[in-house]
Amino acid sequence: MKKLLLTLVCAIGLSTSLFAQTYMTRTGKISFNATAAHSPEKIEAINNEVANIVDGKTGNIVFQVPVKSFKFERELMQEHFNENYMESDKYPKAEFKGAISNLSAVTFTKDGTYNVSVAGKLTMHGVTNEVNVPGTITVKGNKITLKAKFATKLADYKIAVPSVVADKIGKEAIIILESDLTQK
Amino acid sequence: MRKSFLLTAVCLLGIISSYAQADSLMDMLDKTAPPSKKEAVSATFKATRIINGSSVESLGAGVLDFRIDHRFGQLSQGSQNFFGLDDATTRIGLDYGITKWLMVGIGHNTLNKEDDGFAKVKLLSQRKEGMPISLSYFGNISIQTTPAPTLPTGDTWEYSNRLYFTNQVLIARKFNDWLSLQLMPTIVHYNLVDSNKSDNNTFAIGIGGRIKVSRRIAITGEYYYRLNNTDMLYNGSKTYNSASIGIDIETGGHVFQLMLTNAPGMTERTFIGQTTDSWAKGDLHFGFNISRVFTVVKPKEFR
Numbered sequence: 001m002k003k004l005l006l007t008l009v010c011a012i013g014l015s016t017s018l019f020a021q022t023y024m025t026r027t028g029k030i031s032f033n034a035t036a037a038h039s040p041e042k043i044e045a046i047n048n049e050v051a052n053i054v055d056g057k058t059g060n061i062v063f064q065v066p067v068k069s070f071k072f073e074r075e076l077m078q079e080h081f082n083e084n085y086m087e088s089d090k091y092p093k094a095e096f097k098g099a100i101s102n103l104s105a106v107t108f109t110k111d112g113t114y115n116v117s118v119a120g121k122l123t124m125h126g127v128t129n130e131v132n133v134p135g136t137i138t139v140k141g142n143k144i145t146l147k148a149k150f151a152t153k154l155a156d157y158k159i160a161v162p163s164v165v166a167d168k169i170g171k172e173a174i175i176i177l178e179s180d181l182t183q184k
Numbered sequence: 185m186r187k188s189f190l191l192t193a194v195c196l197l198g199i200i201s202s203y204a205q206a207d208s209l210m211d212m213l214d215k216t217a218p219p220s221k222k223e224a225v226s227a228t229f230k231a232t233r234i235i236n237g238s239s240v241e242s243l244g245a246g247v248l249d250f251r252i253d254h255r256f257g258q259l260s261q262g263s264q265n266f267f268g269l270d271d272a273t274t275r276i277g278l279d280y281g282i283t284k285w286l287m288v289g290i291g292h293n294t295l296n297k298e299d300d301g302f303a304k305v306k307l308l309s310q311r312k313e314g315m316p317i318s319l320s321y322f323g324n325i326s327i328q329t330t331p332a333p334t335l336p337t338g339d340t341w342e343y344s345n346r347l348y349f350t351n352q353v354l355i356a357r358k359f360n361d362w363l364s365l366q367l368m369p370t371i372v373h374y375n376l377v378d379s380n381k382s383d384n385n386t387f388a389i390g391i392g393g394r395i396k397v398s399r400r401i402a403i404t405g406e407y408y409y410r411l412n413n414t415d416m417l418y419n420g421s422k423t424y425n426s427a428s429i430g431i432d433i434e435t436g437g438h439v440f441q442l443m444l445t446n447a448p449g450m451t452e453r454t455f456i457g458q459t460t461d462s463w464a465k466g467d468l469h470f471g472f473n474i475s476r477v478f479t480v481v482k483p484k485e486f487r
Contacts, residue, residue: 075244
């Protein structure tokens with residue numbers, strides 16, 4: 001009887017603490033646009049292979065972005081992006097480690113859209129910077145959707161743009177993130 | 185008792201891990217990552233041509249490449265002809281990537297008014313782990329369209345006299361970031377050769393490579409060594425193996441290739457078997473390849 005009770009407590013403990021409120025996906029979406037103001041061509045790419053975990057209990061959020069999975073409209077641009085700008089053989093992943101600063105504003109058990117602010121460390125091209133990104137979390141049943149849009153200066157990540165293409169590639173990239181996560 | 189202790193331990197562990205920090209979440213992502221696909225090695229060469237001949241690189245699916253290849257006259261022509269810049273041969277061509285493994289192209293050459301068409305098929309791709317090389321097949325047909333020579337009455341100038349065929353296997357390996365090498369066993373079939381002492385098939389082995397000197401600049405080289413027919417004449421002149429050195433410069437979305445070569449022709453049959461200029465005599469040609477790519481069929485993410 002005692003044992004049964006213990007097992008029960010354990011099971012509940014495990015299910016609520018370990019599994020509940022951890023949300024995960026491997027098919028999150030990140031796109032960026034680094035087109036300069038009067039560029040004749042668009043410098044933009046989409047990545048559908050973003051891995052993302054949100055821990056609803058602690059508010060911790062992590063992202064892993066395989067850099068080579070960014071798809072460009074022009075293949076040559078994609079090759080140059082990997083070879084010359086992101087050096088993705090050397091730095092294959094971009095990562096974000098952070099947490100929701102205003103966790104109390106989100107009720108993971110109640111459907112709705114909540115404005116959040118996420119602070120943490122963004123690492124790409126071998127450079128780590130502290131970032132603070134506003135976004136939204138939409139809760140619907142056991143699924144949540146993360147959305148954010150923010151600008152990043154290429155120079156902050158030591159991504160050099162040669163002068164010959166400075167009329168095409170802007171100094172900043174607008175990063176748009178949309179990630180649908182499912183409770184684990 | 186022991187069992188329940190174990191259970192409690194598991195329980196505690198579970199609770200502890202729920203308060204996991206971002207680092208352990210990152211570990212969780214790493215641990216649950218699907219086994220990585222064996223990643224293909226990209227950018228063995230910067231362009232679809234090393235200099236005159238083909239590289240293992242193909243255009244992506246739905247990409248159209250408009251090319252202008254240009255070789256000036258011989259540098260040895262001296263100041264009289266502005267060191268060859270007064271003369272030129274040109275190839276204007278269109279290449280297209282049908283799938284990521286099949287690429288075709290057509291072109292017109294001012295030299296011999298030759299039209300050519302080719303197909304390049306990617307058979308093996310070098311991988312980070314596993315496959316050590318990339319291998320492609322290249323085949324082309326070219327047609328010389330200059331007017332038929334005047335023949336004695338009774339003789340006919342067969343149309344087939346104008347045809348040439350090339351079959352090539354391109355075997356390449358990107359050894360590291362800066363060094364790529366390629367071998368090209370080649371057969372060029374000449375329907376018509378200058379004399380019956382020459383074989384209609386010229387067997388050659390090409391070697392090409394590139395050394396990247398900076399992120400945007402690479403030095404290239406290409407040499408075709410003929411295994412037979414080395415004494416083949418072309419229009420009565422002695423022929424030489426073709427050797428070329430070049431520079432690849434990436435300017436934004438383009439690759440600009442500059443070269444010095446003893447071959448004024450840009451089709452396989454001309455530069456492999458019918459190069460009548462020699463490095464030793466300084467009969468070198470300065471030239472360039474310009475390519476401009478257009479995406480005709482957008483990748484699915486952009487439709």
